[in-house]
Amino acid sequence: MADEVGLNTLTLAALAERLGVKQPSLYKHLDSLAGLHRSVSLLAKRELGEAISRAAVGRSGSDAIFAMSHAYRNWAIQHPGRYDVTQTPASPGDTEDENTMMSAVQVIADVLTAYRLEGDDSVDAIRAFRSLLHGFVSLETTGGFALTADIDRSFERLIRGFTVALDHWTDPADRSDSRD
Amino acid sequence: MADEVGLNTLTLAALAERLGVKQPSLYKHLDSLAGLHRSVSLLAKRELGEAISRAAVGRSGSDAIFAMSHAYRNWAIQHPGRYDVTQTPASPGDTEDENTMMSAVQVIADVLTAYRLEGDDSVDAIRAFRSLLHGFVSLETTGGFALTADIDRSFERLIRGFTVALDHWTDPADRSDSRD
């Protein structure tokens, strides 16, 4: 239901009606709307983490990156409502939520090990990859890409660009434009 | 006020109280909550567009990209509430909103002209750049980066990676990992 209507507009009244039940009866199964949101968020993080993890097994290097990226995007497109709560951070002290998030990020970290990045270099690469994926998928699912140009192709291009950047991740910083 | 509390939780009651006025009096100055959201969104898009446009004047190539990126991120960090409605697409038929969005995207397109990309190549690059910026800023402002590693550095790294990728944007696609 979150995927159909969006979590923000998912009302307890509507949920009760769909279940053929009166609104207060829901409180026998959930503690609050916020609690429901947390549950959905937790479920979504787990599912997305599993999806990208499954895509990465048996692959490494740029192969794994492409596979994981497509798994990420496909899951997000198929579950837009769930997706947009995958990035809401855990409430302070919610260790279960924190751990779920961390294990999903760990999948990305593992995939990047092929590039032999260490310490901050690795953190930077993980943040970059997460930014890429989230930014593209977020813009796409909210309808931010107005033009009719092929979105699949743009995504492929984006990921390819990332692998190219990874190949030069530890090159010395140089702001000059290498092409002219 | 949107930046302090977030647009989602900005309530008309609270707004009225801050203005020292009763809630229904607000309707003499706005049509609805949705209308207010649209106004804020429109203002935000215009402001962000101007910020990145200002940053890009007099620069070109990767210089312009870095300047624009920092202007984008800084504006978003300083105006988090406004930022997160900059990416909400215009309602169908809202040409004013569409035009505002388009002119902001046009700034990006102009900056990328130095890379001599044409047609779909250009669209792909614009989408990639928007994804990068939005993804990073979105994750950062919502607290998605848990580790204490330097976020400024990660951003710098991300943008540098993009310029590297741009230098090879039109290289033939090749999924093999060039480093091993």
Add this chain to the structure above:
DNA sequence: CCGTTTGGCTAACGTCAATAGCCAACGTTG
């Protein structure tokens, strides 16, 4: 077979967006 748990219900309250209708201050204009 009796007690407890489970899962529904009605009634009620507070908050919020929104509408209707009233009224005072003010400026314009004949």
Add this chain to the structure above:
DNA sequence: CAACGTTGGCTATTGACGTTAGCCAAACGG
């Protein structure tokens, strides 16, 4: 100056929603 329309506030009310309290019947376990 006086009549008048506009502006911008107000109270009262409604409807949707989240939430709590308290009641009750069916199911289930000892």
